[in-house]
């Protein structure tokens with residue numbers, strides 16, 4: 156199994172470490188050729204700064220080919236800024252990016268004082284896990300075909316639509332590998 160990790164900006168190394176701990180091969184996606192040289196069973200879009208990442212994926216020619224892969228059903232997991240890259244709608248007049256997941260998202264949604272925090276909260280099917288929020292967005296609304304997987308204070312912080320999984324929090328900075336395991340389960344089911 157080979158998972159591609161978008162590695163142009165942000166917290167990609169942390170995801171790579173989680174995947175390696177789970178015995179998975181990782182290929183970094185930094186330029187177009189990386190997409191042609193490897194076959195991916197799934198893709199991770201890490202946290203970072205979504206406007207910067209959105210610009211880089213366009214400048215590097217990654218936008219179209221990655222969008223095709225996602226639209227063709229390749230499993231994709233977006234954390235935080237990665238969630239923003241997948242969202243159909245981002246508040247505040249900021250343009251969307253891949254815009255393939257039926258969610259409307261509020262950016263930097265927790266205000267300055269609550270910019271970063273950690274809590275223990277339930278994620279559907281996984282039990283209680285640590286959730287680390289770093290200038291995180293939350294999901295304001297989800298489409299009919301988008302099951303909510305976790306909420307914090309009534310705000311949606313994890314959801315899934317078919318091949319797309321998103322979390323507003325950062326499982327890759329904790330020792331708990333259950334969200335990555337869940338994603339690898341999606342990958343295995345997809346390749347069956």
Ligand code: GLN
Nearest residue numbers: 202203204205235236290
């Ligand atoms: N605030 C960032 C953004 O808007 C996301 C933060 C993160 O990925 N930790 O892109």
